[in-house]
Amino acid sequence: MKPLIWIIDEEWSDYQTETSILKDAFPDCEIRHSGNDYLKDLDDFGKDADAILCQVYIDMPKETIEKLTRCQIIAVYGGGYDRIAIDAAKEKAITVTFVPGYCVEDVSDYVIAAIYFFNKNLSYYFAAADKGPWGAQAAGRLNPRIQSSTLLIIGLGRIGRTVAQKALRMGMTVLACDPRIDAAAEAKQGIRQVSLDEGLALADFITIHTKYDENVHHLIAAEQFRQMKQSAHIINTSRGKVINEADLIEAVQAKTISGAMLDVISEEPPMGNEPIFHVPGIHVTPHVSYLSTESLETLKRRAAGNVVRILQGEKSEDAVF
Structure with a gap:
């Protein structure tokens, strides 16, 4: 399996934790990255992503989700998912996960x-x-x-x-x-x-x-x-x-x-x-109340772990539905 995993974020300085987890599970996976303004990349390659990891404040409306051709999971880096069009994801059988309790x-x-x-x-x-x-x-x-x-x-x-x-x-x-x-x-x-x-x-x-x-x-x-x-x-x-x-x-x-x-x-x-x-x-303060060395590591590991579980055909306790 050679999945395409798409990270949408401008906040983290590196993705070493996620990359290690994803590459361990899928050695041949391709990991692509976009910033907050991701729409051009959506048309160029994002629409074909098997999994999306996105920052908590990234808008993922119905129009975006409808363009996804093979996405199995949208994994949110955070304890909320209010910017994800949940109903649209359900219609396309895309699992949405978040990370409750990490901070x-x-x-x-x-x-x-x-x-x-x-x-x-x-x-x-x-x-x-x-x-x-x-x-x-x-x-x-x-x-x-x-x-x-x-x-x-x-x-x-x-x-x-x-x-x-x-x-x-x-x-x-x-x-x-x-x-x-x-x-x-x-x-x-x-x-x-x-x-x-x-x-x-x-x-x-x-x-x-x-x-x-x-x-x-x-x-x-x-x-x-x-x-x-x-x-x-x-x-x-x-x-x-x-x-x-x-x-x-x-x-x-x-x-x-x-x-x-x-x-x-x-x-x-x-x-x-x-x-x-x-x-x-x-x-x-600039949305930093959740940050500590422990919370950030937990957030990254659980979000990436959710991607691995769903792509391997398993279920996640962090699934919204």
């Missing part, structure tokens, strides 16, 4: 780091350090201790639950908004189930961990920001479009809420001149 520790650590960042007013103190006042004289607004604060988790899946466990160990009050959870079972763990409205009104910190689909598009918008405390901060590591960015900008500028930490934004990768990058109080 639970990493993303949850990012959320906890953001909570500490905001609670200790670090951005304010970084700016104030060389301005003259020192010690208590340099203090801006004082915050309650973290153990006196309340965290609302929107979406209590793998990552949300791990955030909850870490926050409980920090002494925080933990609320969760997720209709799928067993309220009585979570209460035994110290997590109280609440409605979105109730949680927004009570929380000092809000962290979002929902899967993205049309039901959560702009779940957090102007109405929701008005329900929050003026001192509240929101953290988003799920998908950018869960938050209405224009409404977030307005809420922070108007001091309706205090600020935000975003590892995801509406359009990824960005052009770089988006308004979200230029608002004091809104901190944006």
Whole structure:
């Protein structure tokens, strides 16, 4: 068997891990690479790929999938697959895989780091350090201790639950908004189930961990920001479009809420001149919350392993359907 395997990505610096796994299984396989703008390559050679490995933010619409002549698998480098036209893949019997759970520790650590960042007013103190006042004289607004604060988790899946466990160990009050959870079972763990409205009104910190689909598009918008405390901060590591960015900008500028930490934004990768990058109080990181040496290795190995299993006629536990 001499399969053609097509990698669509501009993020990784090398593909040694994937190449080793793929070549071990298929010594004669051909591995081709394209960047984010892959449409010309689709017509030139990509349409004949037996397998596709693609970055999580690569759009794979119905029009692309319909051109694929012999593809057996689209393996997504990531924990989501919202940019893949799943129904179109089903129609062509193309397996779609993702890599759930590979970065639970990493993303949850990012959320906890953001909570500490905001609670200790670090951005304010970084700016104030060389301005003259020192010690208590340099203090801006004082915050309650973290153990006196309340965290609302929107979406209590793998990552949300791990955030909850870490926050409980920090002494925080933990609320969760997720209709799928067993309220009585979570209460035994110290997590109280609440409605979105109730949680927004009570929380000092809000962290979002929902899967993205049309039901959560702009779940957090102007109405929701008005329900929050003026001192509240929101953290988003799920998908950018869960938050209405224009409404977030307005809420922070108007001091309706205090600020935000975003590892995801509406359009990824960005052009770089988006308004979200230029608002004091809104901190944006370039979709890196999932990264560690361990998570990246796991991601690459599982994504490539999914390709091997499907091309060898096996099934993958990471299959979407």
